[in-house]
Amino acid sequence: MYTIGQVSKLFHLPISTLRYYDKEGLFPGMERQSGIRKFSENDLERLRVIECLKISGLEIKEIKQFIEWCTEGPSTYSNRKQLFEGRKAIIEKEMKKLQKALDMLKFKCWYYETALEDGNEDRLNDMIPDHLPPEIQKLYDHAHSGK
Amino acid sequence: MYTIGQVSKLFHLPISTLRYYDKEGLFPGMERQSGIRKFSENDLERLRVIECLKISGLEIKEIKQFIEWCTEGPSTYSNRKQLFEGRKAIIEKEMKKLQKALDMLKFKCWYYETALEDGNEDRLNDMIPDHLPPEIQKLYDHAHSGK
């Protein structure tokens, strides 16, 4: 059994955040001793899951929903699966967008690297895409195409 | 020259957002005709840049800073480069975190797929990591290791 202060240190999370999660119902049925929260191993495991789900972008409400489903047994397997499938699709889209943004950023880094060397953007402005260095052209195309 | 309504449709952005961007100083020196905003080709190009920078996670303030630097000429090349270098590093970190989250989600999808087939989690709970299907084990390891 751990106090809130101990858990705070273990997980590098502010106490206020843990209390907030509790208030939002992320630790249903947590034990208390004369009003004081006692985190069990089970609660720590729950907190580990919460951290994973947060990284993948779930809102507190969705995490709460998931935790509730977990207490309801096999009848909610398909709900839980759907939740994860949906989130997987969103993350995959997100990563594609980020890859594009990353290419754009690489292009911009090259651009200003070159501008710094030249002291101006004249050469860059005159350079039509076909005459960019090949590896930069790829970034440029990627960064400037489609959505 | 475009009105705010036309730009709104071209970029699929609410009018209120465009006005908000303007208020935040993202279109310095935009023309007006008897009070009404007139977006030039230049402003549209600026908006394209804004969209890119937003995807890569820059705050409005940082975008404004960048736009200001652009009007200040060659003396700010290195500032601009640093801005993009910094953002590039952040996105790269972000993508690694997302890849982990994605592996976790894939693992969870497999988990509930299996639970649905079995009607319970008994087999899953008894299964020690070494006995997971190899491609799932990889996901599991990835999703459960380190930070």
Next chain:
DNA sequence: ATAAACCCTAAACCTGACTTTATGTCAAGA
């Protein structure tokens, strides 16, 4: 000349995820 369809501003409101503040309880050590 009047109604519809645009445009404008300032200011209030919204959301999510916390954090801060004000106030109070309780147990252990000097």
Next chain:
DNA sequence: TCTTGACATAAAGTCAGGTTTAGGGTTTAT
């Protein structure tokens, strides 16, 4: 005994990035 430190709550505050509202002006087609 008294102070310190860790715990508790409720309620208000914070932040970004918008959105909504209230109150007006302008332009265009009939």
